[in-house]
Amino acid sequence: MKTLAQFIQQKRDNLGLSAKGLAMTANLPLETIEDIEAGKDLFLSVTIRQNLAKILRCSPEEIKSYEKDFTTYTVSQEIIDSLRELILKGSGGLKCPMCGADLVTRVQTLYDLEDNLTYTPKAHCSKCSFHITE
Numbered sequence: 001m002k003t004l005a006q007f008i009q010q011k012r013d014n015l016g017l018s019a020k021g022l023a024m025t026a027n028l029p030l031e032t033i034e035d036i037e038a039g040k041d042l043f044l045s046v047t048i049r050q051n052l053a054k055i056l057r058c059s060p061e062e063i064k065s066y067e068k069d070f071t072t073y074t075v076s077q078e079i080i081d082s083l084r085e086l087i088l089k090g091s092g093g094l095k096c097p098m099c100g101a102d103l104v105t106r107v108q109t110l111y112d113l114e115d116n117l118t119y120t121p122k123a124h125c126s127k128c129s130f131h132i133t134e
Contacts, residue, residue, distance in 0.1 A: 004066040005039040011056040012037075026051040042068035042099060043128045068128075073098045080132060087121035087132075094123070101127035 002010070012022050019037060023030040028051055035041045044052070044067060046060075053060040075097045086094060087105045094103040108120040124131040 002066060003039060004042060004044075004063070004068070005037050007063070007066045008033075008052065008056070009037045011058060015056065017055075022052075022055060026055045028052075041127065068099070075130065083123060083132060084121040087123060088119060096125040096128060096130050098130045099125060099128040101125055103130075 012019070017025070019033045020030055022028075023033045026033075028048060032041070032048065036044070044063065049060045049063050053063055056063075079097050083094060083097070083103070088107060092105075094105060095101065096103050102125075103123045104126055105121070105123045108122055110118050110120065112118050122131075122133060
């Protein structure tokens with residue numbers, strides 16, 4: 001089976017486009033195309049998928065069929081708890097335990113029913129479906 005990188009590169013080549021040409025016509029950064037074709041991006045956002053599909057003359061669903069499926073991955077509770085602690089400590093540069101992409105993190109500050117200040121770590125992956133909420 002072809003990888004996402006191979007599929008995108010083959011479609012681009014069939015249309016006679018360079019990576020730079022694809023980036024320009026799809027209104028995407030060249031770095032995004034290079035990362036996809038290098039196999040660094042295994043899961044695309046809806047917007048990127050739609051932009052590529054329009055230019056590569058295929059359906060977004062066809063592109064999605066080559067993406068890595070993260071829905072079957074599970075992350076242990078220990079890893080999630082560790083990430084929560086790191087977020088609360090203000091650690092930066094955290095990576096997704098499912099795909100290795102950057103985690104977007106924040107600490108939500110709220111008051112509970114007894115007016116006690118609470119801090120809740122939140123995170124979501126910049127590439128795949130991984131997220132931490134509570």
